[in-house]
Amino acid sequence: MIRFPGVFVAIVTPFTPELEVDYKRLSEHADWLIDQGVDGLVAAGSVGEYASLLTEERKKVVETVIGTAKGRVPVVVGTAAPSTGQAVGWARHAKQAGAAGIMALPPINYKPTENEVIKYYEALSDAGMPIIAYNNPHDYKTDLTPPLLKKLSSIPNFVAVKEFSGDLRRMHDIMRETDLEVLVGVDDLAMEGALIGATGWIAGLTNALPKESADMFRLARAGRLAEAKSIYTYLLPLFHYDAGPRLVHAIKYSLELAGHPVGPTRPPRLPLEEEELKAIREAYDYAVHRPVKA
Template sequence: MANFEGVHVALVTPFTTNYEVDYERMTELCNWLIDKGVDGLIPVGSLGEYTTLEDEERAQVVETVIEAANGRVPVVVGTGAPSTSKVIKWAEHAKASGAAGLMALPPINYNPLEEEVIQHFKELSNVGLPVIAYNNPRDYPTDLTPDLLRKISAFENIVSVKEFSGDIRRVHDILDQTNLEVMIGVDDLAFEGAIAGASGWISGVPNILPQEGKKLFEMGQNGAIEDGLRLYRELLPLFHYDAEPQLVQSIKHMMELGDMDCGPTRPPRLPLSKKHYEKIERDFQRAKNYSILQ
């Protein structure tokens, strides 16, 4: 069995209208998602606006999610930070708080040497929790290629990769060339990823459509191609927003439409245009209408 199988939601961080972290809403969101059947929760990732959180807020978000999950599903904690020492600090905090695993980017501030990437993940492995390496060459300078992943997977606790390159061929190459599990990281490859052998999906839009997301991924894993494609094509317009730089604003607007409002995004992320939101509303209604009919 995979370390982190199924649909793991990359959580948004709820804010009040005054941009304060809404920990009560965070607890409500976690309970709702678990009740809807998601397989895991991932706080303080990119979708969770971790870069806007003060250290005290970030620590409390992690602790709030782990307390809300209460062992019902695993909590994998994002460790993104400017230096390896800060990444390790957040990894150790996650471990002490009861996390089941870590999600870890390579060094993020500059284009590192291969040996620096390898040393970075070696230190993460030494923390003693299973690590999902996060490959996102769209937004960060390092591409964790299959060859590089093979090298860092030599460390005991590097067990999986969140694959966000947007190239479905990577799933096949990683499974062929490494011993890592693959978790799809971009929503609009979720169905193809499951078919290709990904064991999990670190998902964005399932913050508000968790049952649809879980059903879709299971269809892909089980080879239910015809039924899966019908559902996938209704969800796909929404999934495309997850692959855009404005994914946080878009998904938070979906949550507002779905009666799970988690407040605004913190600057520098500002509200998007009325035209953008109107398109989300049309796409969301399409997905909900299809879902209601099933």
């Protein structure tokens, strides 16, 4: 069963100049993304700066996105937290708030044993929500390899993986060795992932370019390579920022360029340097001013 098809935007959390959460702007941004044709939203993920949110802020962010969606698209909720108990608490809150599923990193504060990873996801499964495992071995200590995912796939509710290793071969291996849904996790492999069978894409820079991104992914899923590539070629320089540490900064600056400002990043993320702003601006301009063939 395919539960999370298409383009799910990992939505940013807007902040005011005083670094307070701007819930009104969050609702407006979620509404705009839905109107632009995305297939779903992911709240309180890494792009949403979950780690900088206080408990009540994080709850309200999740509830705001789900309330704004009003069932028009499914909303997935990130559950990353330092302990199993906290992560399960976020899963239960997501269920109560009306989420369609959870996106779950493995334990994040140290390198767990394989058995600890399995027990962690079993505990999350008990919350009764479909689980999208988030494999990000660049930023966290655990690598959810295809053999490990095969073991995890026997856990009830463990249905999908967001694959962020950056290695396209991983997607092939996961699809061969498991029955899990494979969701592209890094923007600059979105077209390639769709072409080889990934059913969905949890996207970052799509916050700023939702329609173009959704169009490209659907074309690639349909095997219409030339048409997909005619869009992807121009999006790619900007998409490369999804794989770097300045991802959230790049997304928020791109939204400013798009005329949809969402405020600054919260510390410890600091403002971009002028050289970085220039490079992102050039990549954004290249993406939006691509030639249109008659």
